[in-house]
Amino acid sequence: MQKKCLLLLIVSMGLLSVVTGQQHKAPDFSKLPGHPRILLLKDEEKIIRTAISQNQIWAAMDQAIFKECDKIIALPPVERIQIGRRLLDKSRECLRRVFYLSYASRMTGDDKYFVRAEKELLAVSKFSDWNPSHFLDVAEMTMAVAIGYDWLFDKLSLESKKIIQEAIVKKGLELSFDNRYNHYLKATHNWNQVCNAGMTYGALAVAEDYPELSEKILSTAINTIHLPMDEYKPDGAYPEGYGYWGYGTSFNVMFLSAVEKALSSDFGLTQVPGFLSTAKFLRSMTGPTGLCFNWGDSGMRGHLSPAMFWFAQKSNDPSLLWVEKDYLKTSDFSGFTNDRLLPAIMIWGKGISFDKIEAPSQNVWTGQGANPVSIMRTSWSDPNAIYLGFKAGSPSVNHGHMDVGSFVMESDGVRWASDFGMQEYESLESKGMHIFGRTQDAQRWTILRMNNYVHNTLTVDGQLQLVKGYAKIDKHSDAHDFSYAVSDLSTVYENQLASVKRGVGIVKGEYVVIHDELKATDKPATIKWVMMTSANVEITGKNTATLTKEGKKLFLRVDSPANTTISTWSTQPTTNYDAPNPGTILVGFEVNLKGSEENQFTVLLIPEKAAKKAKAKIKPLKNW
Template sequence: MNYQIIRFVVLGILLQLSIFTHGQNIPKQLPVTEHPRLLLMKGEENEIKGLISKDKQWYKLHEAIINEADRLDDEGLLERKQIGRRLLSVSREALRRIFHLSYAYRLTGEQKYVERAEKEMLTIAGFSDWNPTHFLDVAEMTMALAIGYDWMYDALSLDTRKTISNAIVKHGLEPSYNEDYNWFLKATHNWNQVCNAGMVFGAFAIYEDQPKLAQKTIERAIKTIPLAMEDYKPDGAYPEGYGYWGYGTTFNVLFLDAVENIYGTDFGLSEIQGFMETAGFYKNMTGVTGLSYNWGDAGGGYGSLTPAMFWFAQKSQSPSLLWVEKHHLDAADLSRLTRNRVLPAAMVWGRNTSLNGIPAPTRKVWVGQGPNPVALIRTSWTDPDAIYLGFKAGSASVNHGHMDIGSFIMEADGVRWAMDFGSQNYESLESKGIQLFGRTQDAQRWTVFRLNNFVHNTLTIDGAHQRVEGYAKIDRFGDSDSFPFAISNITETYEGQAKNITRGVGIVDGRYVLVRDEIKANSSPSTIRWNMLTPAEVTIENDRAVLTKDGKKLYLMAQGGKGVKWKTWSTEPATDYDEPNPGTIMVGFEYEASGDEDFALQVVLVPEKALEKVKKHGRNLKNWK
């Protein structure tokens, strides 16, 4: 049976169980009757004031938020401008503005922030709707008004409160009961997390005005959000990757914190297997260069401060989880961080955390299974020239998945040599008629250049796509300093194209990377392409490819496979809907396999300083230890 079908059946059963285990003891009255009641209770702002009075880094972040709240006076009020099928950019900007302004008011008491936020909220309340056909838009807009309404409650006039409360009910909570819009209740991905969080914030904010509707919404959310949280099992690897971790998990944490603040418990939700462990996944998804491992529908580029990590660090009492976040706060200018719409939550969740002496993590190999297993390996957390190796198994059938099973990324000497494009802007494709979110084998999604296996750092056989229904786990891994590695049998992904394919990746003696493929070919001859995407310049020198970037060099050399000849392929798009990919090129080779051939392809990725240290590796994957 298809892995995804099995998972759906199992998750359906787990949802029924979660209704019993997590939904039985929810009080029928709201225990907290005063405002503010969301995230930061009345008087708790004094803890933040104490923190910023003695910690310069926290003060810098606080100051950046206040400065941004002041700057918003120069911005025009938001308008209901929909782009394609989404109002999401407006909803997100609303959340950013109102959260920053609300924080500024709570910490300074200055009425000017209330006046600016009030104008914004009344304008939004007057929109015809918040675009319920794309319910993420409604969720974020509801959360925005809920925070502003709750945090500024005593400073808003009675008429203003009534208008905002009515809008939260009319445009937010009530549409969530329309079956044309609320499919998110059955989703196992970020839609469930974001939409339930938005609805719960709205319900908590206006509870007095609509107690029956609010109570029903809160109970519904606590019963249904476990369906998405089950996807963190068993180890915390988030199936949708880096970018959507920042989205889904952040809103999940906002949800949990709001619930626990009000009821004194999150009803066991944070104890769902894998959820607390997911902070380790996210921390390890940032490479030595500061670039994220951006597989799937994730953006490229450097990561940014992630407030949810402060919640995880505080709740688990694990300050090393903040190693990456601390480096973001080390920057001289923190104003760029204010583009994060939930940035004030970092101040809320970090208010009892000292940034002095955050210890470097000790674990250099992190492996997670689940719907999209990954292995994340590095030689050091403190050496800027360290090697970082990310390896992905999984399935293209997961939400926001790519045909990237067996793909890897690699960094050394401060350069990302093997890269992933990540996603293309959705509207740029949808506006040209691309049906982007189909997940069947013949879905139009796989015609998009960045999404199929041709451009990922994996294998392609006879020019065919990987199989959407295929699934691969991390079969074995090792975490020794001399040879950390991970191995995955990815045969299901190539069903009908080869009899067996197993790929292993590892770092040899802390000096260079080894990639080994063991393949049993089909009965008929086949052409197997080994591919790697890179931002470097590539020259071919006899039996090796030389990559050059930022004054550094990396050498690609094959060890195995007769007649291997390195070559390059262009990343120029061949359609009018694919985005250009300047400054990138693909490098690799094609191997002509005879019928039933049983063989290995082995490649080493060697930084220049390790060129004289390369060994001839002949061990089969079964002997990797």
């Protein structure tokens, strides 16, 4: 065993030198606590019990976890049933069950939770493998088994410990040195964060019996996880969007929290520029309706994030939890128990004083990076506030769509301008689709929800946006009378148009403007402007339409020197692989440009109460 660990040590040292140019100090295991050492040390349950006794929210959350544990007890252990190329749903369910049951066991000492957790741990430990060809499956399963092994260590029999420990090492840790599976070490996206976190939990769990292996796992993780963390620079915008923030960033926080607890150091990683700022990004991404700005591969529904409580504690900024506080106003906490990381909220949130959570001071948040965004609102507390999210960036980013220049918009408690977000992967892969290519000719861009045809942006002559293109937020303002963002989108339409610039803004807190300035190449071009909506659309004039939903109205008005006529188009698929899109429609217009012609057009989105106030005269973008 010692020889094998030494070999792994040598191999991984070579790997580290390739992956990263910077080397952090190796973790010091000499002062490693005994079990439990992951996230919550021995006797720290008392702190959580105190928080529960003093705060109704934590008492309700604690009870929700226990009620879910009682449901889990009646279920059979997860089975190794692979769906397509993934075992991931089984790994995630195992993590959810083991984390919940281990929490309940530690908080009460009740053997019924321990016995059921041990049954789950032994069942998955006896799987033939944890599907290393899709290493996320291994990572989440390793984290699950590591938490159970560590938190229940004193109760597990020697025989159970042997079985579980061997599974952690053989089905998890050792495979992280296999070049067939460890490509995540060079990744700059969520795979790196999740896999390094999973391997780290496994290493911490078995550290006393596999010191060389565990130290090397930890060193590798500490020296490579900075790759995705660097992607938060400079302001905290997460390139993969809301949904994958909940995945990658949450596991990054699980990693940092565990390392800091066990080794008394975060190795300077929380000081990576932009990382702590990303909590403001996520807070801004949820609108007054509770729906998120769901660009890229993201669902639309916002959700409670345990990781936000870690950020609030680390930044000493309770206002980061303004949106989370709103989620917690519900009387039914059972809706949170699908989150496999939920018990961590009891660790990270235990010191939060909810009466100190005040509304953020800024109504506009703008972040640059690989996928820059600017998010504006007229109020944090008014459910009828205007909310406007605008995205620049590039389709080339992991989980990206051809949505550069797209926007979402809310007012009066209604999402008017929407984004479909992601389509479930297996629904596409089961039909033979290759959905993760990022070249211009990748099959990914034949999928309706991923190309630019149904995003709230421009399409030129029916062509796709250019994958190699990139747009930043060129200027922005948070002024009360006119908050806005402007982006030059030209590289995304290279050789389609000579110049493309888009500005979006909220005028005097009353209505939204979308302003485009275009110049054709030496060839004529047809530009299609669309906005996807789930509202009913009535075309009321050549340049006007009325959107109606939930008894509310929004007026759409186009002002352009070009000849434009508002139209609608279906969103229904014409292939056997695209998902259906019931209850949605595209509204917009087309503009024909002559060769080298310049033109501009302004679209106003006007809530009913501002119908008489909105003016179409908008300054050129250079004067914004």
